[in-house]
Amino acid sequence: MNKLILLLTLLISISISAQENKTQNLFVRVFDMAGKKIGKGHIYSINDSLIILSKSKKLKELHLKDIGKIKTKHSGGNNILIGATTGVLVGAILGSVNPPTDSSGGTFTWAGGSSGDELASGVTVGVLSGTIIGSVSALFKNSKTFIIEGNKEKWHVFAESVNSLYKRKKQ
Template sequence: MRQKLYLLLPLVLICNLTLVAQKKLPNKKIFVRVYDATKRKIAKGKLHYIYKDSIVLLRNEKLTAIPVNRMSIIKTKRSFGNSIGMGAVVGTSFGLVFGYLAGSEGDFIFTRAESSLISGFLGLIAGSSIGGILGVIKHPKSFQIDHKPEKLLEFKKSISKRYK
């Protein structure tokens, strides 16, 4: 069974690379979250364009225009919880696969399933911890717009300097 898995894994990776290579890679865009005066998130997505009186966000291949009179705060980058969640997913996945491949059926202490579950749990803890550390390090920026077009233009200048 293990030999079949070793033969199948490179084939799956090669097929995956050919599927990804056929997609056109978009330009790197900045992820932003937009909040209103009550600090409620009204939109999030990748910043597509900034006009003098609105911004356009791209999310799920749909464009959304948000007028400046609805904006109070714009925050760049993703939230702290997203970093922890992504770290947990990656750590758990890696742990499950590593534990399954490292375990053996005839082992005296752990079976493959038990080894996979233990490694998955350890990966969950490690991935969440690393995601939390990265969430603290990345420092999302917050811009006060306060429904003023002048501050939106300042945001545009600041973004264009920082992310070329």
């Protein structure tokens, strides 16, 4: 019984320590006044003149005076990259799983007569279909752009928008 309690305590403590301490789970890209990207990551904290971003367990502070605009969500290219990568993996698996035999043509029967042809066709079909799916999903991304330009009033509009979005997601 003692070992069971010890094991449960250990599992619970590992679970608790593995959780991140993000206040919001919104990914943003931050640009300076010239339009150059100066930061990206999930919003860790936001106050009257500072936003703290979390990326790869590292925190980055960006001050209001340095911020020109903020865009929510990842760029559309991210969707395309994820779609293409997923398509390549799925296509490679489908092309490798069912190689052609004397009695059947394989997954991609038009590909040819060897396992290499099946794999190449699977990767090609996968990258094309994944790229198309990623491109279509990028069209419906619905990201927002907030023009800040170091202005406190515009900053408060952004902060309130983030806080209201976070409260809706939390409920």
